[in-house]
Structure formats: C-alpha cells, structure tokens
Amino acid sequence: MAHPHASLPVAVFDSGVGGLTVLHECLVSLPHEDFTYFGDTARFPYGERSPVALRAFALELGELLLARGAKLLVVACNSATAAALPSLRVALEGRVRVIGVVAPESLLAAGVTRSGEVGLLATPATVASGAYERALATSAPEARLHAVACPELAPLIQAGGEVDDRLVDCVEGYCAPLRAAGVDTVILGCTHYPLVRPLIQRAMGRGVAIVSSGQAIADEVARELRLAGIERKVDRRGSYRFLCSGDPQAFRRVGVRFLQMPLGDVRRVAVAAAPPARAAA
Amino acid sequence: MAHPHASLPVAVFDSGVGGLTVLHECLVSLPHEDFTYFGDTARFPYGERSPVALRAFALELGELLLARGAKLLVVACNSATAAALPSLRVALEGRVRVIGVVAPESLLAAGVTRSGEVGLLATPATVASGAYERALATSAPEARLHAVACPELAPLIQAGGEVDDRLVDCVEGYCAPLRAAGVDTVILGCTHYPLVRPLIQRAMGRGVAIVSSGQAIADEVARELRLAGIERKVDRRGSYRFLCSGDPQAFRRVGVRFLQMPLGDVRRVAVAAAPPARAAA
Numbered sequence: 001m002a003h004p005h006a007s008l009p010v011a012v013f014d015s016g017v018g019g020l021t022v023l024h025e026c027l028v029s030l031p032h033e034d035f036t037y038f039g040d041t042a043r044f045p046y047g048e049r050s051p052v053a054l055r056a057f058a059l060e061l062g063e064l065l066l067a068r069g070a071k072l073l074v075v076a077c078n079s080a081t082a083a084a085l086p087s088l089r090v091a092l093e094g095r096v097r098v099i100g101v102v103a104p105e106s107l108l109a110a111g112v113t114r115s116g117e118v119g120l121l122a123t124p125a126t127v128a129s130g131a132y133e134r135a136l137a138t139s140a141p142e143a144r145l146h147a148v149a150c151p152e153l154a155p156l157i158q159a160g161g162e163v164d165d166r167l168v169d170c171v172e173g174y175c176a177p178l179r180a181a182g183v184d185t186v187i188l189g190c191t192h193y194p195l196v197r198p199l200i201q202r203a204m205g206r207g208v209a210i211v212s213s214g215q216a217i218a219d220e221v222a223r224e225l226r227l228a229g230i231e232r233k234v235d236r237r238g239s240y241r242f243l244c245s246g247d248p249q250a251f252r253r254v255g256v257r258f259l260q261m262p263l264g265d266v267r268r269v270a271v272a273a274a275p276p277a278r279a280a281a
Numbered sequence: 282m283a284h285p286h287a288s289l290p291v292a293v294f295d296s297g298v299g300g301l302t303v304l305h306e307c308l309v310s311l312p313h314e315d316f317t318y319f320g321d322t323a324r325f326p327y328g329e330r331s332p333v334a335l336r337a338f339a340l341e342l343g344e345l346l347l348a349r350g351a352k353l354l355v356v357a358c359n360s361a362t363a364a365a366l367p368s369l370r371v372a373l374e375g376r377v378r379v380i381g382v383v384a385p386e387s388l389l390a391a392g393v394t395r396s397g398e399v400g401l402l403a404t405p406a407t408v409a410s411g412a413y414e415r416a417l418a419t420s421a422p423e424a425r426l427h428a429v430a431c432p433e434l435a436p437l438i439q440a441g442g443e444v445d446d447r448l449v450d451c452v453e454g455y456c457a458p459l460r461a462a463g464v465d466t467v468i469l470g471c472t473h474y475p476l477v478r479p480l481i482q483r484a485m486g487r488g489v490a491i492v493s494s495g496q497a498i499a500d501e502v503a504r505e506l507r508l509a510g511i512e513r514k515v516d517r518r519g520s521y522r523f524l525c526s527g528d529p530q531a532f533r534r535v536g537v538r539f540l541q542m543p544l545g546d547v548r549r550v551a552v553a554a555a556p557p558a559r560a561a562a
Binding site: 024027028029031162163164165167168172198199201202203205206237256260261262263264 | 305308309310312443444445446448449453479480482483484486487518537541542543544545
C-alpha cells in the first residue's frame with residue numbers, strides 16, 4: 001500500500017519568481033508529482049533582509065505550506081537557505097524533510113569537475129555568505145572555488161525585455177575572471193541565471209559544465225521521495241499550483257518567462273506584515 | 282599562416298526564422314567564428330513548395346551568400362535539405378562545402394540510442410519525404426525509426442504567445458505514440474521544436490535523449506572547419522549579421538524568441554519573385 005503522504009504535493013517556496021526555474025526542472029524530471037509553489041512577492045527581495053527576519057519568514061511559510069499539505073519542502077532561494085535552513089529543519093523535524101539550494105548544487109559540481117577549479121556566479125550577498133565555499137569544502141575538499149559577485153545580473157534578468165548587448169556585456173564581464181582562472185565547471189548560484197544560460201555557455205565555451213540549482217534540486221527531490229518511499233506512481237500526469245503574497249497578476253506576468261510552462265491560476269495568500277526591505281545595494 | 286578563407290563567415294540559410302535555433306547552437310559552440318544568416322521570409326513557408334522551386338531557391342541563395350563571402354554553407358531548413366542538398370553540392374563543388382540538416386541529427390541519434398528505438402517529431406512533409414529513415418538506415422542500420430507527423434506544432438510555436446494548455450496538449454498528443462513505442466531517443470525534425478524542448482522532455486521523461494538539429498549542425502560545422510583547416514583563432518569574439526528577403530522588422534520581432542541572443546541589424550536583400558506558396562495543409 002502506498003504511504004499515506006505519497007499523494008501530497010511537494011511544496012516549493014521562494015522570495016519571488018526566481019524559484020520558478022527550480023520548479024521548471026522539477027516539473028521536467030517529475031511529471032507525475034504534484035507541486036505547490038509559493039512566491040513571497042510582498043516581501044521581495046530577501047537579499048537585503050536580516051537573518052532574523054529571514055528565519056521568521058521561512059518558518060511562517062513552512063507552517064503555511066504544511067497546513068495546506070506537503071510531503072517535502074524545498075527552499076528555492078539562496079538568501080533563505082543561507083539564513084534559515086538549519087533552524088527550519090529543526091523546527092519541522094519529524095513533520096517534513098526540508099531541501100535547500102547550495103548543498104545539492106555543490107554536490108553536483110563536485111561530481112562534474114575534473115580539474116577541481118570550480119566557478120561561482122552569484123549575488124553579492126550569496127558570495128559574501130561563504131555558503132558555497134563551505135558546501136564545496138564538504139563535497140570536494142580538493143576543489144578550489146572562484147566566486148564572482150554579479151550585482152547587475154539578476155536585476156537585468158528580472159527587468160525582462162529583449163536579450164541585448166548590455167546583457168551580453170554584463171555576462172561576459174562576470175565570466176572573464178572565471179575564464180582567466182581556467183574553471184571547468186560553473187555553478188549558477190542564483191535562480192535567475194538559467195534564463196541567460198546560453199550567454200554564459202557562449203562566454204565560457206562549450207567544454208565548461210554549467211550547474212544550476214534547478215537540476216540539482218530536481219535530482220535531490222527525486223532521491224528524497226524515493227528514500228522515504230513517498231513517490232507517486234509514474235503513470236499519472238501531476239498538477240501544480242501557485243500562491244503568492246503580493247499581486248497575483250504581477251506574479252503571473254513576470255513568472256511565465258521563468259517557468260516556461262503554463263502558469264494557470266495564482267492565488268494571493270496573506271503573510272505577516274514586514275517593514276520594507278532596505279533598498280538593494 | 283592561416284588559410285585565406287579562414288577569415289570569412291559561415292553562412293546559414295533557412296526559409297524564415299526557424300533556422301535561428303541552429304544559429305543559436307552554432308553561436309554557443311563557436312563564439313570565435315563569424316556568421317551570416319539569411320531568412321527567405323518573402324518566400325516562406327518552403328514546406329508547400331515543389332522540389333524544382335526549392336532547388337532554384339537554394340541555388341540562388343547559395344550564390345548570393347557566396348558572393349558576400351562564405352567559407353561554409355549551412356542549409357538550416359528541412360524542406361530545402363530534402364529537396365536541394367545534393368544538387369546544391371554539385372553546383373557549388375570546389376567552391377564551398379555544404380552542410381544540411383537531417384544527416385547530422387541522424388548520426389547524433391545513432392550514437393545516443395542504446396535500445397535502437399528512435400522517435401522522430403517533424404512536419405508532415407518531412408515525415409513523408411522519408412529523409413530521416415534513409416539517413417538513419419545509413420548511420421544505424423539496426424535502429425527502428427518511429428515517425429510522428431506534427432501538423433499543428435510549428436504553426437503554434439511560430440504564432441508565439443504564452444505557453445498554454447493547448448500547446449502542452451498538442452505536445453503530449455504527438456509524444457504519446459513515441460512513449461508507447463518505448464523510444465529512448467527523440468529527434469526534433471523541425472527547427473521550431475527546440476522552443477518547446479522542456480515540454481517534450483516532460484512528456485517523454487528525463488531518461489529519453491532529445492536530439493536537435495542545432496546541436497548536431499554545430500558539431501558538424503566545427504568538424505568541417507577543423508578538417509578543412511579554416512577555423513578562426515579561439516581568442517576572439519565572433520560577430521553575426523542577418524539578411525532576409527521579407528520585412529526586416531517582422532523578422533526581428535519573431536526572430537528574437539528563436540535566437541535568444543541579441544538580434545541587431547537586419548538587412549533586406551531582394552530575391553527572385555515566386556508565386557505564392559500553396560496554403561499550408
């Protein structure tokens with residue numbers, strides 16, 4: 001008999017629409033599973049929030065999603081993972097397993113690199129947190145991480161619009177130090193970056209492996225469900241639905257580019273009020 | 282000393298914007314090479330043209346591109362490849378090498394399949410031509426080709442708009458016979474299809490390899506340039522430019538989705554007048 005939790009969805013949350021690139025890979029890899037996605041757009045961006053605030057947000061969203069039914073929880077946000085993953089795991093222990101970004105990507109990169117020279121493109125906050133250094137030191141102690149902070153990249157992608165020379169110049173500028181370092185693997189340390197993956201591949205060369213959190217998380221979700229014996233049968237087509245804390249229409253409008261799949265109904269769910277985040281640096 | 286032809290661009294032509302997915306992969310794989318792309322939008326679509334007309338078009342465009350300078354010619358169009366590749370090669374022999382779609386993809390699929398059960402998604406005209414059967418019989422005599430004609434898919438993709446349930450249902454319907462046949466490899470036999478690659482991957486399952494003409498052509502271009510000793514040095518950033526026979530603004534508007542890279546100036550070049558193509562079936 002199937003486990004009683006097997007029929008519940010996998011829940012994914014993020015500060016906004018970026019995590020939809022993670023959901024995209026999960027939908028490709030696990031078409032038979034159901035998913036619930038929560039974008040905390042009312043409190044976006046998380047990058048400038050304090051660790052204390054992020055721990056409170058993560059716990060609130062974890063409880064909110066568990067109350068709606070979830071057999072696994074995915075934190076598809078670098079800032080929330082860095083600040084809140086350990087405390088969220090402690091708070092939800094015995095009720096649901098929690099997967100974050102960073103560790104699965106580092107593990108994937110460790111398995112892919114041959115030279116041990118690994119590049120990282122990420123936001124300034126993620127680079128400053130040192131989270132990828134620590135994760136890579138665990139999964140590949142011999143590897144060297146070359147981290148490049150990319151302050152302009154996520155905002156340019158979020159703004160949308162056509163791929164233009166400014167975006168190409170931006171990508172090439174951030175890739176230049178990684179080319180100089182001769183890395184053979186690049187970690188995309190921000191969920192926005194898969195949207196410019198071809199530009200990064202062109203800048204780095206076809207021989208360089210590019211690792212994104214979407215792929216890594218999809219593998220990890222599959223593994224966790226299998227280990228816990230809570231997978232759905234593969235002979236069905238799963239469904240997915242969207243919740244957000246801000247304007248559903250705005251979420252839809254920006255989100256379709258990130259999901260690359262039909263983005264149906266989006267429902268607004270109220271969350272605790274929070275002071276405006278500091279302006280992005 | 283470098284070969285005198287090395288500094289010329291690689292020329293790519295197609296009936297319209299679909300071949301831009303082929304150019305996309307060439308740009309990712311060969312960032313140091315220059316490219317000229319010609320979209321014959323004034324005479325689009327080629328699918329309903331007679332073989333005699335297509336041979337005349339291909340020869341006209343081959344001469345036009347050679348006159349502007351080209352070290353290699355790529356026919357990025359299934360209809361033109363099927364009807365005109367042999368005669369184009371004969372006409373241009375000794376002046377330029379010509380690469381078409383179909384054969385490189387079949388070779389790639391032959392190398393990837395383990396079970397020998399290979400799927401093909403393509404336009405009705407391409408399926409009816411039997412070109413992939415013949416190519417696969419050469420590259421993998423033991424393999425079996427399961428071909429599915431997809432009359433609605435390219436028009437839906439060309440029309441643009443958001444990925445919606447109708448497009449998903451369309452993809453799933455065409456993939457169903459390939460799932461039933463248990464193929465382990467799917468050839469995308471139309472240059473429009475890479476735009477819905479994630480939907481096809483989700484419908485087929487992550488374990489099924491998807492082969493597109495873009496990848497295959499990019500590999501083939503690299504191989505031809507190397508064999509002929511006419512590659513550019515890798516320490517430069519190549520350029521690319523666009524010509525079309527129809528309205529440049531319309532080409533630009535539709536083309537950006539297919540290229541996923543900056544699509545700068547597009548120039549109009551006159552071609553011979555042709556009677557309107559029969560309406561698509």
